[in-house]
Amino acid sequence: MSGSQPFKAVADAMAAKRVTDKCPMCGTERWGLLSTSDGENQFPVVNTAPKAYLLTCLNCGFVRTHIAAVLEGQEPEAP
Numbered sequence: 001m002s003g004s005q006p007f008k009a010v011a012d013a014m015a016a017k018r019v020t021d022k023c024p025m026c027g028t029e030r031w032g033l034l035s036t037s038d039g040e041n042q043f044p045v046v047n048t049a050p051k052a053y054l055l056t057c058l059n060c061g062f063v064r065t066h067i068a069a070v071l072e073g074q075e076p077e078a079p
């Protein structure tokens with residue numbers, strides 16, 4: 001898994017690592033993967049950080065962040 005991934009690929013990587021589906025704010029389990037209009041869904045969290053997937057709870061809007069390289073089984077780049 002590298003570059004932009006569809007929601008299922010990201011969800012499968014999280015399931016393989018036993019990431020909980022429950023929103024820590026409202027307890028529901030419906031998430032959306034944020035992306036740009038051209039389909040990019042990995043974002044720099046800050047200028048020096050590795051890119052990350054941003055998922056938003058479809059019930060309350062809470063946003064969670066997962067470093068893409070970690071989900072892909074790699075060590076994240078040192079800042």
Ligand SMILES: [Zn+2]
Nearest residue numbers: 023026057060
């Ligand atoms: Zn929520």
